[in-house]
Amino acid sequence: DTGVSQDPRHKITKRGQNVTFRCDPISEHNRLYWYRQTLGQGPEFLTYFQNEAQLEKSRLLSDRFSAERPKGSFSTLEIQRTEQGDSAMYLCAVDSSLPETQYFGPGTRLLVL
Amino acid sequence: QKEVEQDPGPLSVPEGAIVSLNCTYSNSAFQYFMWYRQYSRKGPELLMYTYSSGNKEDGRFTAQVDKSSKYISLFIRDSQPSDSATYLCAMSAPFGDGQNFVFGPGTRLSVLP
Secondary structure, eight states: OOSEEEEOSEEEEOTTOOEEEEEEESSOOSEEEEEEEOTTSOOEEEEEEETTEEEEEOTTOOTTEEEEOTTSSOEEEEESSOOGGGOEEEEEEEEOSSTTOEEEOOOEEEEEO | OOSEEEOOOOEEEETTOOEEEEEEEOOTTOOEEEEEEEOTTSOOEEEEEEOSSEEEEETTEEEEEETTTTEEEEEESSOOGGGOEEEEEEEEEEETTEEEEEEOOOEEEEEEO
């Protein structure tokens, strides 16, 4: 148990719909990351929060994607007007007690039909 | 050239075999090196972490880093069927106020009883 929960675990939606995912670290973590992982690939960085401030965004994060971490604890990732290419596992990670390493949540698997 | 390359696999070995998993990288700024294990439909789980060149051992697992060659390896001794998973190498470098994490595409390992 890494102490990071994600909800929902699976989501099936139709193209054009909006979806929102949630990441809940059990304890306080300064840094929170979102990644996307497609089949046969490693996680690809999307965005990163230091407390409630969103400090970095990847080029992968188009304007249809938005992430928030309003109180510096849980975070949400929203995808608007979903496309089939958005189908992937969306992973949340937090910094661990080891320097510069991360603990991952179980992920949300998104399928866009 | 991708920033991090990993032996693609899949790799299939008999129980008890020694497994060698390898990654190469191009960015000499990477300072921290990690191996994650990912079971099917789960989030990555931190397995090994190292900072300097050399070997680090933890039970049946040994992580090896050669910064001069930009090459890292993970060795698994006495492999077990429960080791069957995808193994992801990851590395990080300072970026702004945080770290830039980059993952390899993963090697799928099957240990046959």
